[in-house]
Amino acid sequence: MYRYDEFDHKIVTERVEQFRGQVARRLSGELSEDEFKPLRLMNGLYLQLHAYMLRVAVPYGTLSSKQLRQLAHIARKYDKGYAHFTTRQNVQYNWPRLADVPDILKDLADVEMHALQTSGNCIRNITTDPYAGVSADELEDPRPWAEILRQWSSLHPEFSFLPRKFKIAINGAKEDRAAILFHDIGIGMARGDNDEVGFRVYVGGGQGRTPMIAECIREFLPKADLLAYMEAILRVYNRFGRRDNLYKSRIKILVHQIGAEDMAKQVEVEFAAIQKQSDSLKVPQKEVDRILAYFAPKNYESLGEFAPETEEARLADEAFARWLDVNTADHKVPGYRIVNISTKPIGGIPGDMSADDMDAVADLADKFSFSELRVTHKQNLTFTDVRRKDLHALWKALDERGLASANISLITDQIACPGLDYCNLANTRSIPIAQEISQRFEDADLQRRIGRLHINISGCINACGHHHVGHIGILGVDKKGVEYYQVGLGGSSDNNGSIGKIVGPAFARNEIVDAIGTIVDTYLDQRVDGEEFLDTYRRIGLQPFKETLYDTAQH
Amino acid sequence: MAQHHNQTAQTLAVTANRLLDGEVVYFTAGGSWSEHFGDAAVVHNKDDGEALLQKAMPSVEALEIIGPYLFEVRELGDGAAPVSVRENIRMKGPTVRLDLGKQAERPRV
C-alpha cells in the first residue's frame, strides 16, 4: 500500500501548524469569519447545522487498519463516538470543536492522513474502483495512476484556484465501479493497438443542479502522456470556464456549450503545445516503477479455488450462504474473495459507524485481509483479500457485531446524504427516508427477489446522495418549509450511465415510502424473466409507474 | 429556500452558531446567547425583528457567534416553537440520533 513520502509528510505537517496558527488568530479576533472561512474550507472544515464538520480525505478509498484505528480514536476523543463514510470515499466527523481541529489534523498526520483537497475549488480527492488491484475483470490496477494524479494535483499552485471544484475518477476494470461518466474527468483503462494498455478519457460529467454524462474526448491515451493531457484539459477549462456564475462554472457546462468535438480539439491543441514545450510532464518510467512498487501484489498464498470448510458452512448455514452470495465478489487470485462490509443494517444510518465497530473492523482486517481495507462510493467498506477458507470465520465475527448485513446492491443498500439532520444546505431529511425504506424491505428473501436495485437519496439539488444516478432516485424539495420528495427513475452510474427521469409531482413525507413500495410492486408485476429493475424500466419506460403511482395516490 | 428564510414572517427570533464549537444558540431579551430556544427573545413584527438582529450583531465582533439570522417562530399557548423543520432540528439535534445534540442533554426541549 502507498505510504506518503517525506515530501508529503513535510507539507502536511507544515499545513497543520499553519492551520493551528489560523485557528488561534480566528479565536483571538485577528481573523474575521469572512477571512477565516476559505482557510478552514481548505482544511476540510465546514459549519453544519449543529456544529462544525471535518472531512478527511481517504486517497482512492484505501485505508490501513492502523489508520482506521486512528479514525476511531479521533471519533472517541474529539467527536461523539462515530464517523460517517461518504460517497466520495471520505470520512466525516459531525461534532468537532474548532479549537480541537488542529489536534485532530495532527493525529491524522501521525498516520499519514489529512483533510486537504476535500473542499474548495481545487482538484479533489481522486476516486477509484474499491476493488482496484484485485478484481477478476481488471485490465490493470488504476491506483498507481490515481496516485500519480494525486501527487501532480496536490497543492499544484496553478490548479488551487480553478473556476470550481474539480473531481477526477479512474477505473481499471471492465465494469465501471467508479462512476467515471459522472466526474469532471473520468478515466477508464483501455487497450489500444498492439494490446498496449492506456487510458480512455471522458470529460464533463457531473451531478448537482445540472446532471450530465461525460463525453469521451480521447479513445486512447498512452500512459506516459496522462499528466500532459490532464494539464491540457485543465488549461482549456481555466481559460474558458465561467467564473462569473457559480452554477455555470463546472467543466460540464463548458463541454455542453462548445460540444465534445470542439472540446477535444481545444485539448489536443494544448496537449501538442505542452508536449512541444518540454518533457517535464511525461511521466518517467522510473517514477511509475517507484509508485507501482507501493501497489505491488500482496503476498498471496497458492491456494485451491475450493475451500471445503467454507462449502460445508455454506450448506449448513443459510444466513452465511446468503452473505456469501450477496456480499462477496470474484478475486483475481484463486482461493481468495473480495468481501464487502455493509454499513447499512436494517433501519441503520447509511455510512455511519461507531468507533468500537471501526476498531473491530480494523482488527478483522489485520486478521483476514492484509491489514488493509477500502471505502466504497456506496458508503460501504471492502476487504479486498480474504482467503476463501477464512470466510466463515470472518462472517461469524462480523455477524456478532451486526456488521454482516447481506444487502450489497440490494434495495436496502441505499446511498443517503446527511440531509437536514446535519446539513446546512438541505431542504429535507434523507436519512429517515432511507431508514423507513430499509425497514419496509427488511425481508431478506423479498430483497433478493427484487434483485439489484439502487435507491439514492439527496436532501437538496447538490446531489451528494447521487439521486440522479439511482435506479430510483429521491430528491428532497422544499415547499414553504415543508419536506417533499421528488422521485426519478432509471438513473445509473455504471457502464451504461443514465440520468433518472422525474416520474411526476413530488410526494409528501408521509407518502414517499409508500410511493417507493408502489414502484417496486409495479416493477415486480411487469418484469419478465431474468430482468433487474433497470432492465424492466428501460423496456417499459415511465408510463406504467406514473399510472400506478398517481392513480392510487391522492393527488 | 423557505427552509432558510421566510420573507413574510412576523413572529421572529434570532439564532446563530457559537464560534468555539458551532453549537446552536439563541439571542435572549437580556442581550446574551443561550443554548436553549426557550430563552430566546421573540418579537412580533419585522421591524422589531431587524432591531433585534442589529442588537445581536456586536456578538460577531466579540467572537461569541457566527452568522446570526432571523427565523420564524409560532406562538403556542404558553410558549413558542420554530416553524420550519430546519429550525426544529437545529433546536433539538438530528432526528435520527436522539442520543445526540440538545435533545440528549435536555429532555424537556
Ligand code: HEM
Ligand atoms: C454535510 C455537509 C456537506 C455539504 C455542505 C456539501 C456540499 C455540497 C455542495 C454545495 C455540492 C454541490 C457542488 C456543485 O454543484 O458544484 C456538493 C456536491 C456533492 N457532494 Fe456534498 N456536501 C456535504 C456532504 C456530502 C456527503 C456526506 C457526501 C457523500 C455521502 C457528499 C458527496 C457529494 C457529491 C458526490 C457531490 C456531487 C458532485 C458533482 O456535482 O458531481 N457530500 N456537496
Ligand code: SF4
Ligand atoms: S445533497 Fe444537499 S442536503 Fe444532502 S449533503 Fe449535499 S448539500 Fe447537504
